[in-house]
Amino acid sequence: xxxxxxxxxxxxxxxxxxxxxxxxxxxxxxxxxxxxxxxxxxxxxxxxxxxxxxxxxxxxxxxxxxxxxxxxxxxxxxxxxxxxxxxxxxxxxxxxxxxxxxxxxxxxxxxxxxxxxxxxxxxxxxxxxxxxxxxxxxxxxxxxxxxxxxxxxxxxxxxxxxxxxxxxxxxxxxxxxxxxxxxxxxxxxxxxxxxxxxxxxxxxxxxxxxxxxxxxxxxxxxxx
Amino acid sequence: xxxxxxxxxxxxxxxxxxxxxxxxxxxxxxxxxxxxxxxxxxxxxxxxxxxxxxxxxxxxxxxxxxxxxxxxxxxxxxxxxxxxxxxxxxxxxxxxxxxxxxxxxxxxxxxxxxxxxxxxxxxxxxxxxxxxxxxxxxxxxxxxxxxxxxxxxxxxxxxxxxxxxxxxxxxxxxxxxxxxxxxxxxxxxxxxxxxxxxxxxxxxxxxxxxxxxxxxxxxxxxxx
DNA sequence: TCCTGTCTGATTGTCTGACAATAACGCTAG
DNA sequence: CTAGCGTTATTGTCAGACAATCAGACAGGA
Numbered sequence: 001x002x003x004x005x006x007x008x009x010x011x012x013x014x015x016x017x018x019x020x021x022x023x024x025x026x027x028x029x030x031x032x033x034x035x036x037x038x039x040x041x042x043x044x045x046x047x048x049x050x051x052x053x054x055x056x057x058x059x060x061x062x063x064x065x066x067x068x069x070x071x072x073x074x075x076x077x078x079x080x081x082x083x084x085x086x087x088x089x090x091x092x093x094x095x096x097x098x099x100x101x102x103x104x105x106x107x108x109x110x111x112x113x114x115x116x117x118x119x120x121x122x123x124x125x126x127x128x129x130x131x132x133x134x135x136x137x138x139x140x141x142x143x144x145x146x147x148x149x150x151x152x153x154x155x156x157x158x159x160x161x162x163x164x165x166x167x168x169x170x171x172x173x174x175x176x177x178x179x180x181x182x183x184x185x186x187x188x189x190x191x192x193x194x195x196x197x198x199x200x201x202x203x204x205x206x207x208x209x210x211x212x213x214x215x216x217x218x219x220x221x222x223x224x
Numbered sequence: 225x226x227x228x229x230x231x232x233x234x235x236x237x238x239x240x241x242x243x244x245x246x247x248x249x250x251x252x253x254x255x256x257x258x259x260x261x262x263x264x265x266x267x268x269x270x271x272x273x274x275x276x277x278x279x280x281x282x283x284x285x286x287x288x289x290x291x292x293x294x295x296x297x298x299x300x301x302x303x304x305x306x307x308x309x310x311x312x313x314x315x316x317x318x319x320x321x322x323x324x325x326x327x328x329x330x331x332x333x334x335x336x337x338x339x340x341x342x343x344x345x346x347x348x349x350x351x352x353x354x355x356x357x358x359x360x361x362x363x364x365x366x367x368x369x370x371x372x373x374x375x376x377x378x379x380x381x382x383x384x385x386x387x388x389x390x391x392x393x394x395x396x397x398x399x400x401x402x403x404x405x406x407x408x409x410x411x412x413x414x415x416x417x418x419x420x421x422x423x424x425x426x427x428x429x430x431x432x433x434x435x436x437x438x439x440x441x442x443x444x445x446x447x448x
Numbered sequence: 449t450c451c452t453g454t455c456t457g458a459t460t461g462t463c464t465g466a467c468a469a470t471a472a473c474g475c476t477a478g
Numbered sequence: 479c480t481a482g483c484g485t486t487a488t489t490g491t492c493a494g495a496c497a498a499t500c501a502g503a504c505a506g507g508a
């Protein structure tokens with residue numbers, strides 16, 4: 001009778017982790033910057049154990065790194081990471097594309113709706129974070145076509161890493177119009193059932209994303 | 225000069241998590257059984273915070289579940305979980321198979337060596353846990369062909385869930401000889417470069433694993 | 449100059465103890 | 479038999495403590 005009722009059970013640890021995550025995605029912490037337990041606990045008015053648990057979550061998510069006896073630091077994406085991420089994206093998302101015919105209507109519309117939403121935002125919104133978020137939703141939807149929650153969770157993890165990487169170079173983002181075109185073409189091919197061509201388009205799209213991101217990172221790491 | 229020297233940095237938390245994991249894989253804890261913090265800390269002679277961190281790791285791994293204010297319990301695999309796992313396996317491992325030609329010699333030999341090792345163990349070893357371990361190594365190797373550490377990590381996570389599921393029904397394990405045949409055929413097709421046929425063989429192999437596992441679980445859950 | 453040993457301060461890893469909030473269980477009264 | 483009420487067990491969170499470890503400074507010796 002009351003199936004649709006839900007109360008959010010947000011623990012302190014979750015809120016702390018979410019807060020730090022937001023700061024990371026907003027680019028407020030430099031890559032490599034240490035996340036000190038006492039400083040964070042005092043700043044947020046919570047116990048150190050709570051912060052520790054939150055940091056462990058971020059490490060499990062892949063957006064932070066723990067070095068034994070040295071603590072947790074904001075993850076630095078190397079070009080090796082970017083190419084690894086790219087391989088993971090290609091594998092999962094093209095697996096999704098290949099299963100378009102077996103996907104449920106909800107799973108398909110998650111893709112098309114996200115693409116529409118991105119195209120719409122691309123014209124009006126200026127905040128790069130919002131656009132990144134919308135963009136990743138499309139790719140998340142593609143993984144969703146596989147119908148596996150576990151793969152979606154894996155995709156969420158690497159999308160978080162991507163957001164982290166993009167947080168510091170939103171200015172150098174590539175041609176948004178080209179992105180919109182590529183997404184639209186992908187959706188069109190999917191809906192036409194031309195899955196091989198769709199996979200090829202996706203491959204190109206992801207390859208372009210990889211070079212653009214790894215170029216930007218390469219430039220950055222030379223600077224610093 | 226000293227690049228190859230390494231010291232293992234094992235924290236107490238890691239050891240505790242590993243110990244509990246072993247017990248889980250050995251089937252010493254029933255699915256759904258709660259993992260009490262105080263009891264574990266007293267049994268293992270460590271602080272409660274340490275146990276909490278270890279449990280958080282197990283939850284992140286997917287072998288245990290946390291319910292707010294109720295604690296952590298051994299994960300129960302539902303048939304929905306099994307089919308989800310199966311979809312994830314198909315996606316990741318066939319992605320690996322499709323990239324056989326691009327894989328490094330090390331990545332390829334990880335697959336073939338694991339298959340050989342499994343075939344060898346199948347004749348001599350009786351301990352089902354050891355055999356399961358060897359079996360999963362093969363499938364891990366297939367994911368490794370994608371060349372992405374992140375996908376390997378995802379595969380490790382779902383393999384841990386599989387081991388958990390298999391821990392309680394090792395007796396009903398299917399025909400080992402058939403397994404060996406299927407693996408051998410898969411490796412042969414791969415080395416011959418007949419990737420499409422290899423992918424088809426893999427599909428059959430994984431589909432068979434799914435029905436066998438979900439049958440066993442279905443039977444079990446009716447009993448209890 | 450370069451290396452080594454030592455000192456010091458900061459930080460993590462771990463333990464202990466505490467307490468409120470929550471959930472599970474049994475009891476009692478109606 | 480059910481609603482309501484205590485009791486108990488357990489988690490979530492905090493505070494404080496201490497050893498182990500690390501980074502940097504600094505002095506002394508080859």
